[in-house]
Amino acid sequence: MEKELRLMKGNEAIAEAAIRAGADGYFGYPITPQSEILEYLMEANPRETTGMVVLQAESEVAAINMVYGGAGCGKKVMTSSSSPGISLKQEGITYIAGAELPCLIVNVVRGGPGLGTIQPAQSDYFQATKGGGHGDYHLIVLAPASVQEMADFVEMSFDLAFKYRNPVMILSDGAIGQMMEKVYLKPQKKRSDEILPWATTGKPATRERNIITSLDLDPERQEKFNHKLIAKYREIEEKEVLFEEFMTDDAEYLFVAYGTSARICQKALQMARHEGIKAGLLRPITLFPYPKKRLNELADRVKGMLAVEMSAGQMVEDVMLSVNGKTRVSHYGRMGGMIPTPEEVLENLKLFIKGQEKWQR
Amino acid sequence: MAEINTNDIVRPENLTYVKSKILTDNVMHYCPGCGHSTAHRVLAEVIEEEDLQSRTVGITPVGCSVLMYNYIDVDFQEAAHGRAPALATAVKRLMPEKFVFTYQGDGDLAAIGTAETIHTCNRGENILILFINNGIYGMTGGQMAPTTLEGMKSSTSPYGREVATMGSPIKMADIVALLPGTCYVTRQSVNTAGGVRKLKRALKKAVQYQNEKRGTCFIEVVSNCPSGWKMTPVESNKWMEENMFPFYPLGDIKVPAE
Structure with missing residues (x-):
């Protein structure tokens, strides 16, 4: 089909x-x-x-x-x-x-x-x-x-x-x-009828009973489980990080944004490029695991990263942890159900480039 | 005289009672005289006699019986406090051929899990809810339960349950019996041999009704808590008969039309 x-x-x-x-x-x-x-x-x-x-x-x-x-x-x-x-x-x-x-x-x-x-x-x-x-x-x-x-x-x-x-x-x-x-x-995929070995599906004579629980009253065993x-x-x-990059090859300033904000940043990026600002975008697709390694690599060659989020500044903390002080990181966001326009994102990129952005940490 | 060992006495011809194969050899953690152990034993016997082990999924609560999965040899899921009927709902809906039961205390079923209890019964999920009502929070050390009797002392009602400020004890079996989704609601006990036999009959009926997809079966076991009530096992049983049974009368509350 x-x-x-x-x-x-x-x-x-x-x-x-x-x-x-x-x-x-x-x-x-x-x-x-x-x-x-x-x-x-x-x-x-x-x-x-x-x-x-x-x-x-x-x-x-x-x-x-x-x-x-x-x-x-x-x-x-x-x-x-x-x-x-x-x-x-x-x-x-x-x-x-x-x-x-x-x-x-x-x-x-x-x-x-x-x-x-x-x-x-x-x-x-x-x-x-x-x-x-x-x-x-x-x-x-x-x-x-x-x-x-x-x-x-x-x-x-x-x-x-x-x-x-x-x-x-x-x-x-x-x-x-x-x-x-x-x-x-x-x-359409067929529903699986596989019986998983750990699942509670009724105990046949051929195996021990399966117990689904998150309880262990023994602290030593619980700590072992935490390590697991x-x-x-x-x-x-290590294995499951996913992200997407736009115009990062020659970027001097990098937007970092996910979901709806990433779409807005894509438009702001085009407008910035039109004005001669070498902007790029990294869009994390997995938020856990976070693309820490890639951001750390990019931190070696950009002048700054601006996290754009519809929040008071949450993901920006992971950007900061990823670059570990190698480059300047800031945040621009709207809240309360407001969605930023590409124009205001670009405006705030320009403020960030000049070191005049409002969000400081 | 020759030495006699256990094997000389335990011979098939001497046996009048055998531990159910469904009960594991793990030592139960329950206090001496507590009704939980007896209720576990009766349930295990029913699972064995009805040949249900290979298709049973049990849901344990949070409370004294949280570790029930150590004692009965069937597949178990351990639920968050009060949520056992929600787990059981999904297990039964996804695997309708299984025998599914929850085992819950009064705090779990009648306080924090009231919504799940009512709505699971109201949807008429084809499961068994086995409710152990001893009128107190045993595991956390004897606090007031929703089913604690008026005037009854606990660590959080040290002057006795005052109805004006703490509400009246709640009769869950009577409440769920009003819902069209329940097919069988009964109140039993395990303090006498007769009570144990009646509970066993009730459990077997619940198995039959679940097989026939009749709706939710709700079996309340009015039980004791010697430690929480600060009584000897004998005293607690006497107190239960004199105080709990008059308020929570034993017997069938709702039976399906044959």
């Missing part, structure tokens, strides 16, 4: 891609700006076609714990929400990380803190990339910048989740969730 071309919202693309990736279950709770994911799945009714379970839970808390239950059976399961709902899910997410279960969590970010706004933001970067819940853990975090990537990252996330037995988050925002673009959809997790995260940092 050939790839199929459709005009879709980012949220719809995620839902359709999940069905086509052979997902076994989706558990969610409505919240703007991502309710289309649950709505689309309910209307598509994949129970009748692929057998995928779609359930509207009584809360985000219940939904993420349904994901835990499904993941513990070795099934391809997912949930989605937006910022306040993702905060509610954090308890479940840390249990899933602690029990080393694979799953996909989609966050279509809106402005905060608190109930905040329903407009797009990138203010959940820290929460997504530094753990989010209690305890030492990381999610693998993917940041799509188009509707096409919303679709493509679903299957990629499931693959990564099962490869490392680790939860994966797609960190999107209200803009990419709501906007419509053309998207090439992959053909760290080793896994280091391996992920």
